[in-house]
Amino acid sequence: MGDQIRRTDNGEVMLGCSHTLPLHDAIDQYVDARVPIGGFLTALLENNLVETFGRADSTNESMLREYVEHVYWCVPSTCWGSPEKVQAWLRGEGMAS
Numbered sequence: 001m002g003d004q005i006r007r008t009d010n011g012e013v014m015l016g017c018s019h020t021l022p023l024h025d026a027i028d029q030y031v032d033a034r035v036p037i038g039g040f041l042t043a044l045l046e047n048n049l050v051e052t053f054g055r056a057d058s059t060n061e062s063m064l065r066e067y068v069e070h071v072y073w074c075v076p077s078t079c080w081g082s083p084e085k086v087q088a089w090l091r092g093e094g095m096a097s
Helices: 024-033 039-045 049-055 058-062 064-074 083-090
Strands: 005-007 013-015
Touching: 024 039, 024 064, 039 049, 039 064, 039 083, 058 064
Parallel strands: none
Antiparallel strands: 005 013
């Protein structure tokens, strides 16, 4: 499967979003519909490494590199990076960039 091409609201092209992750759909729902996510993904999106490892099951723990790459390349920066950004996104603040 080749890389998917996604465009942000400002027309920026994002490549490499074709990762097949167990929680890929949950990430998409979080980004697209601002649906709250579970503890593992919340910790990941909040950029909390220790909590992310603590909440990961064995499958997701073995795929942490892929999750980080996916978030870095495919999730708008307004949606992740700190607890404040995640909470603001869930409250409906900010636009995808």
